[in-house]
Amino acid sequence: xxxxxxxxxxxxxxxxxxxxxxxxxxxxxxxxxxxxxxxxxxxxxxxxxxxxxxxxxxxxxxxxxxxxxxxxxxxxxxxxxxxxxxxxxxxxxxxxxxxxxxxxxxxxxxxxxxxxxxxxxxxxx
Amino acid sequence: xxxxxxxxxxxxxxxxxxxxxxxxxxxxxxxxxxxxxxxxxxxxxxxxxxxxxxxxxxxxxxxxxxxxxxxxxxxxxxxxxxxxxxxxxxxxxxxxxxxxxxxxxxxxxxxxxxxxxxxxxxxxx
Amino acid sequence: xxxxxxxxxxxxxxxxxxxxxxxxxxxxxxxxxxxxxxxxxxxxxxxxxxxxxxxxxxxxxxxxxxxxxxxxxxxxxxxxxxxxxxxxxxxxxxxxxxxxxxxxxxxxxxxxxxxxxxxxxxxxx
Amino acid sequence: xxxxxxxxxxxxxxxxxxxxxxxxxxxxxxxxxxxxxxxxxxxxxxxxxxxxxxxxxxxxxxxxxxxxxxxxxxxxxxxxxxxxxxxxxxxxxxxxxxxxxxxxxxxxxxxxxxxxxxxxxxxxx
DNA sequence: GTGGTCTAGACCACG
DNA sequence: GTGGTCTAGACCACC
Numbered sequence: 001x002x003x004x005x006x007x008x009x010x011x012x013x014x015x016x017x018x019x020x021x022x023x024x025x026x027x028x029x030x031x032x033x034x035x036x037x038x039x040x041x042x043x044x045x046x047x048x049x050x051x052x053x054x055x056x057x058x059x060x061x062x063x064x065x066x067x068x069x070x071x072x073x074x075x076x077x078x079x080x081x082x083x084x085x086x087x088x089x090x091x092x093x094x095x096x097x098x099x100x101x102x103x104x105x106x107x108x109x110x111x112x113x114x115x116x117x118x119x120x121x122x123x124x125x
Numbered sequence: 126x127x128x129x130x131x132x133x134x135x136x137x138x139x140x141x142x143x144x145x146x147x148x149x150x151x152x153x154x155x156x157x158x159x160x161x162x163x164x165x166x167x168x169x170x171x172x173x174x175x176x177x178x179x180x181x182x183x184x185x186x187x188x189x190x191x192x193x194x195x196x197x198x199x200x201x202x203x204x205x206x207x208x209x210x211x212x213x214x215x216x217x218x219x220x221x222x223x224x225x226x227x228x229x230x231x232x233x234x235x236x237x238x239x240x241x242x243x244x245x246x247x248x249x250x
Numbered sequence: 251x252x253x254x255x256x257x258x259x260x261x262x263x264x265x266x267x268x269x270x271x272x273x274x275x276x277x278x279x280x281x282x283x284x285x286x287x288x289x290x291x292x293x294x295x296x297x298x299x300x301x302x303x304x305x306x307x308x309x310x311x312x313x314x315x316x317x318x319x320x321x322x323x324x325x326x327x328x329x330x331x332x333x334x335x336x337x338x339x340x341x342x343x344x345x346x347x348x349x350x351x352x353x354x355x356x357x358x359x360x361x362x363x364x365x366x367x368x369x370x371x372x373x374x375x
Numbered sequence: 376x377x378x379x380x381x382x383x384x385x386x387x388x389x390x391x392x393x394x395x396x397x398x399x400x401x402x403x404x405x406x407x408x409x410x411x412x413x414x415x416x417x418x419x420x421x422x423x424x425x426x427x428x429x430x431x432x433x434x435x436x437x438x439x440x441x442x443x444x445x446x447x448x449x450x451x452x453x454x455x456x457x458x459x460x461x462x463x464x465x466x467x468x469x470x471x472x473x474x475x476x477x478x479x480x481x482x483x484x485x486x487x488x489x490x491x492x493x494x495x496x497x498x499x500x
Numbered sequence: 501g502t503g504g505t506c507t508a509g510a511c512c513a514c515g
Numbered sequence: 516g517t518g519g520t521c522t523a524g525a526c527c528a529c530c
Contacts, residue, residue, distance in 0.1 A: 386519080386520055386521085387520080387521080388520080388521090422521085422522085423521065423522045423523070423524095424522095424523095425521075425522075425523090426520085426521065426522085429520090429521095443529090443530090444528065444529050444530085445528075445529035445530040446529085446530065
C-alpha cells in the first residue's frame with residue numbers, strides 16, 4: 001500500500017502524507033474508512049511509530065483524515081480539497097509547460113505527451 | 126539578476142544554482158560569457174562567499190559552467206544538458222497530467238491550459 | 251437531547267458532561283428530575299456504556315447530579331454551583347477582553363458585542 | 376519569557392505556541408527579530424529540544440514565524456493574522472457572554488467587567 | 501552554530 | 516487496543 005524511497009531527499013513522513021492524500025483524492029479510499037493504526041503501519045514499514053504519527057497528524061491538519069483517540073484514524077473525503085488540488089495541479093502544469101516553451105519545446109510535442117497520457121487506461125495502484 | 130527568497134524552504138545555494146541553470150538553458154546567457162566573481166556576487170547578495178562557492182561548484186559538477194583558476198567562471202552552453210533538461214521536463218509534465226487524469230481532470234481542460242501557454246508572448250522573468 | 255461530535259478533539263464523556271451541566275445550570279432540567287439510565291443513553295447514542303458511566307461519575311463528582319443505587323441518577327440543582335460557574339465565566343470574559351484590549355480592540359467595540367448579545371432573544375440550542 | 380504550567384492539561388508545546396503567538400500579536404516582539412534557538416530555549420526551560428522544535432514548527436505553520444535552516448527562527452509579524460485573531464476573539468467573547476446571559480447574568484454586570492478591563496493600565500508581562 | 505528528521509522507548513488518556 | 520505527548524540521543528544539511 002505504501003512504498004518508501006529511502007534515496008528520496010524528502011522525509012519519510014512526507015512521502016507517507018503524499019501517498020495517502022493521493023489515494024484519498026483519487027477516491028481509492030472510501031470516506032470514513034479506517035486507516036491502518038499508527039503502530040501497525042509502523043511495524044509493516046519497519047519504521048518508528050513516531051514517524052507515522054507525524055504523517056497522520058499532517059494529514060489531519062490538511063483535512064484528509066480525522067483521528068479519534070482510542071478509536072483510530074479515518075479518511076475524510078473532503079470534496080473542497082479535491083477541487084483545490086486540481087486547481088493547484090493545473091497551475092503546476094502551466095508553469096512547467098511555460099518553462100518548456102521557453103526552452104524551445106514545440107507546441108505539438110506537448111500536445112502529444114498529453115494525448116499519450118489520456119490514451120492509457122487509468123489504473124489504481 | 127538573482128533574487129533570493131529567504132522564506133523559501135530550499136537552501137540558498139540551490140536557489141542560485143537553479144537561477145543560473147535557467148538563464149543558461151533559456152539562452153539568456155551566451156556561451157563562454159563570464160559569471161560574476163564569487164566575492165562580488167556574495168557582496169551583492171549580502172551572503173557568505175562559501176554559499177556562492179558551493180553554488181558554482183554544483184553548477185560546474187552539473188556541467189553548466191566551467192572554471193579557470195585565476196580567471197573566473199564561464200557558462201558552458203552544453204547542448205546535451207538542454208536536451209536532457211527538456212526530456213526531464215516532459216517527464217514531469219507527463220506525471221502531473223497523469224495525476225490530473227486520475228483525479229478526474231478532462232482531456233480538453235489540459236489541452237486548453239497548454240494552448241494558453243503557447244498563446245502568450247514568451248517572457249523572461 | 252445530546253449530540254456527539256466525533257470529530258471534536260475532546261473526549262466523548264467530556265462532551266456529555268458539558269452538555270448535561272449546561273442544561274442543568276440553565277435550568278432546562280428541573281431539580282431532582284431523573285436522567286436517562288446509563289444503559290439506555292448508551293444505546294441511544296450508540297456508544298459504550300462505560301463512557302456514559304464515566305460521564306455520570308464526573309457529573310456526580312462536580313455536584314451536578316446524585317445517584318441512588320438501584321434507582322438511577324437525578325439532577326441536583328445546586329445553587330452554589332451556578333454561582334461558581336457564573337463567576338468562572340466572568341473571569342474568562344475578563345481574560346478574553348483583556349487580550350483583546352492588548353491587541354488593540356477598542357472599548358466601544360466590545361461594548362457593542364455585549365449589547366448585541368442582550369438584544370437577541372435567548373434561545374436554547 | 377516563557378512560563379510552563381505542568382499542571383495544565385494542554386501539552387507543553389501548545390503552551391509555548393500560545394505564548395509566542397500572544398507576544399507577536401501584541402507587538403511585544405518586533406518583526407524579523409530572532410527567537411531563541413531551539414537548543415537554547417530547551418535548555419532554559421529544561422525540556423527536550425524536540426518539544427521546542429515542534430512548537431516552532433507549529434508557529435511557522437500558522438504564519439507567526441519563519442525558520443531558516445542554519446540561521447534561526449524569526450518573527451513574521453503578519454497583520455492579517457492579527458485581524459483574524461481579533462475577529463476570533465470577539466466571537467469567543469460573544470459566545471461566553473451569551474452563556475452568561477442564559478445563566479442569568481445581568482447586562483450591567485458584564486458591562487462593568489468590560490469597563491474594569493479598560494480602566495487598568497495595559498501591561499506587558 | 502542553526503533548524504530538521506528519525507529512532508527507541510516511555511507514559512498518558514480514551515474506548 | 517487506539518492516538519497523543521514527551522524524553523534522550525543521534526545524524527543530516529546548511530551557513
